[in-house]
Amino acid sequence: MDFEFGEKEEKLRREIRNFVKEELPPGYFSLVAEEESSDEEWEFAMSIAKKLAKRGWLTMAWPKEYGGQGASIWEQAVYGEEVGYWGIPGTSMGVSGVGWVGPSLILFGGEEQRRKYLPLIASGEPDGVWCTAYSEPNAGSDFANIQTRAVREGDEYIINGQKTWTSAAHRARWCWLAAKTDPDAAKKHRGISLFIMDMKSPGITVRPILGYSGVHIINEEFFDNVRVPASNLVGEENKGWYLLMQSLAFERASFGVGLYGSNRRILDEIIKYAKETQCRGKPLSCNPLVRHKLADRAIEVETLKLISYQTLWKTSQGIVPVYEPSRDKAYGDLVMERLAITGTEILGAYSQVPSPSKWAKLRGCVERLYSFAPAMKILSGTDEIERCVIGQFGLGLPKSY
Amino acid sequence: MDFSFTEEQEMLRTSARDFLGKECPKTKVRELEADERGYHPQTWHKMAELGWMGLVIPSEYGGTGGQFMDLVLLLEEMGRNILPSPFFSTVALCSLPILEFGSKGQKEEFLPKVAKGEIILALALTESSATYEASEIRLRATPKGEEYILEGTKLFVNDANVANYLLVATRTGDRENPEEGITLFLVDATSRGIKVEVIPTTAPDKQCQVNFDKVTVSQQNILGEVNQGWEIVEFILQKATILKCAEIIGASQAVLEMSNSYAKERVQFGRPIGSFQAIQHKLADMLIEVDGAKYLVYEAAWKISQGRPSILEVSMAKAKACEVHQRACLDGIQIHGALGFSQDHDIGLYFRRVKAAEFALGDADFHRERIASELGL
Structure with a gap:
């Protein structure tokens, strides 16, 4: 057992902190999945992505020939933690590229696909930005129920259908698309294929879906005879399901250390606030209820860190984690929700005020966290689906749906 | 970063699981609930033969000088099997502080016997408040020549009913900071004036009331320094x-x-x-x-x-x-x-x-x- 990073990792941590000081405005702090919402924030995020790419950090764990640094899992973990803690924007290249499209292509993409798409993501340029289109109006948790069709015609597939809840589709150059290639398959998950789609293709309409607080992160897309080259099929036709499950595991695992980092930051900010804020002539931090809640949140944040590390450790041993990414995602959601609630309780009425109002506290980070927490429990697989994965693959229980 | 135990540690875990499964099936756990001692001496001796009591005691005191993590996984296995035994009291609560704070004489006296499974130790710390606050340690130790006289009551003392020695936290000074003025004694459980009574509990385990009625203890038996016991x-x-x-x-x-x-x-x-x-x-x-x-x-x-x-x-x-x-x-x-x-x-x-x-x-x-x-x- 060893719960410490090596000198190499700690050196990287110092370098990233210097980068934060040099490149981000003082006190800057962005939350997960919010950079897509305004043009100004997006532009800033992309400018940072380019700088991260230049330093070789953006896709550090990828092999060198595809634009990575061949960094270890633990260097990547430190990077993810710091990214979360300092809220460094631009690190995911439109949520999909860095987190799961890249790792999936490395694992099961064709060589030509790797050579074309991986360096684009690694470059930090707008042409390396991806979105992921899985959900449809009638296929949410029941993912295999997708109806979007891909029909082979010569060297192309013709795509028709509708996707929804797609993060960053309005920013993306490429789409990681799940479509039905055999509607008559005996089992519906056996007729699904995975495609790379150019978002500039004729026939694609992207419409914004605004979140309840007015932010534009997600979209719906309509595909009207969109032509995709057959060479953009990932893996084999009709065998996309297993690739998609692996990609989802990458996606869920990609939250772990970053979520730890951002939750830890917000916890630190709230602790500082509780120490500096007076209530009935005493700091809030003297109130036993406040102390008790913050102690619990600290335990949860630490637990999130450790289970995320454990998943990474398993991967570092060459073992593919099966239920762990779902465990970490489900637990991370719970940590975030509880921290958001505690944050609002401690900041009181001020927790309702977003930045840049003069009444916003902690740059509005609690307001944003509280707004976003419910979405976190749904995206990338609802908490209920994660528990089904844990039950089936972690505990060997029968399928429950 | 490493989330694995060593091969030796995994072997220790496997052998502990096997041993406890055979030696202490749940029928035995149930039997021992009704037993006055609350543990099985034969099992206890076998555990000593396996080297468990001396696992982290250095070889100069009769142990095998293993690592703290070995003890962690051994206790994990005991918890898994709910082994009823005074192991935690003897090894975790008492032998570790003796090893850390004991004089050479005290280590030589107690640790080899612990390693061999010859003695059982119990920690007498909490009192009527049943909390772990320094201010709640009130059992008084009053100096009298080369000796101290202990007077008071300890509550929820695990395994005092079978202990040969008690590690007792006493109040020897009254400063503003309650953590100052606490002294720990190693007390022979057969000393005149000690009365042990098992408190009925949910488990049921052996949590005891221990009365100290003018119990005389030599100053030689102080663990660590006077007033520095916290x-x-x-x-x-x-x-x-x-x-x-x-x-x-x-x-x-x-x-x-x-x-x-x-x-x-x-x-x-x-x-x-x-x-x-x-x-x-x-x-x-x-x-x-x-x-x-x-x-x-x-x-x-x-x-x-x-x-x-x-x-x-x-x-x-x-x-x-x-x-x-x-x-x-x-x-x-x-x-x-x-x-x-x-x-x-x-x-x-x-x-x-x-x-x-x-x-x-x-x-x-x-x-x-x-x-x-x-x-x-």
Whole structure:
């Protein structure tokens, strides 16, 4: 057992902190999945992505020939933690590229696909930005129920259908698309294929879906005879399901250390606030209820860190984690929700005020966290689906749906 | 970063699991609940022969000089099997502080006997408040020549009914800071004036009331320095607490496995109940939480094994482990339905021990307060 990073990792941590000081405005702090919402924030995020790419950090764990640094899992973990803690924007290249499209292509993409798409993501340029289109109006948790069709015609597939809840589709150059290639398959998950789609293709309409607080992160897309080259099929036709499950595991695992980092930051900010804020002539931090809640949140944040590390450790041993990414995602959601609630309780009425109002506290980070927490429990697989994965693959229980 | 135990440690775990499974089946656990001593001397001696009592005692004092993490996983296995024995009292609560703070003479006197399984030790710390606050240590030790006279009552002292010696926390000074003025004594349990009475408890285990009626103890028997005893209590509150946590997570893992097996076997409405999400998601939650508690405990134990300050991590581990284990037992019984309430089923054995583990060395609230202080609140 060893719960410490090596000198190499700690050196990287110092370098990233210097980068934060040099490149981000003082006190800057962005939350997960919010950079897509305004043009100004997006532009800033992309400018940072380019700088991260230049330093070789953006896709550090990828092999060198595809634009990575061949960094270890633990260097990547430190990077993810710091990214979360300092809220460094631009690190995911439109949520999909860095987190799961890249790792999936490395694992099961064709060589030509790797050579074309991986360096684009690694470059930090707008042409390396991806979105992921899985959900449809009638296929949410029941993912295999997708109806979007891909029909082979010569060297192309013709795509028709509708996707929804797609993060960053309005920013993306490429789409990681799940479509039905055999509607008559005996089992519906056996007729699904995975495609790379150019978002500039004729026939694609992207419409914004605004979140309840007015932010534009997600979209719906309509595909009207969109032509995709057959060479953009990932893996084999009709065998996309297993690739998609692996990609989802990458996606869920990609939250772990970053979520730890951002939750830890917000916890630190709230602790500082509780120490500096007076209530009935005493700091809030003297109130036993406040102390008790913050102690619990600290335990949860630490637990999130450790289970995320454990998943990474398993991967570092060459073992593919099966239920762990779902465990970490489900637990991370719970940590975030509880921290958001505690944050609002401690900041009181001020927790309702977003930045840049003069009444916003902690740059509005609690307001944003509280707004976003419910979405976190749904995206990338609802908490209920994660528990089904844990039950089936972690505990060997029968399928429950 | 490494989340694995060494090969030797895995072997120790396997052999401990085998031994405890054979030597202490649940029928034995049930029998011992009615036993006056509360443990089985034959098993105790076999454990000593396996080198368990001397696991972390250096070879010069008759032990095998193993690592702290070895002890962590051994206690995890004991917790998994709910072994009724004075092992925790003797080894975790008393021999570790003797090893750390004892004089050469004290180490030579006690440690080889502990390693051989010849003596049982018990920690007499808490009193009527039943808390781990320094201010609540009131049992008075008054100097008289070369000796001290002990007067007062200790409560919830585990295994005092079978102990040969008691490690007693006493009040020897009254300064403004209650942590000053505490002195620890190693007291022969057969001394005149000591009266031990077992308190009936849920478990049922052997938590005792120990009366000290003008008990005479030589100043030779002071562990550490006069008035400096709180440092030793603090040491116990970290090292022994994490060992208690190891016991707890071992038990939680057992409850999880037991409940999961039952959910696969038990058929209702023509299907195993584990195929219903109401049951499956409870078990998924249990797995998430037990995994989380386990790694919190390992992290804190590892820090201790490195000799680093670890109040924050230990308290996080204890608060978490207590809560997770209680939840696991309550949900586990729920999954078992009425069978879970029955005396015939093992899960009740675990449930009845939840509170003893929780209140040993500070409950979740006590540790939350320590966490808050460590966070600078």
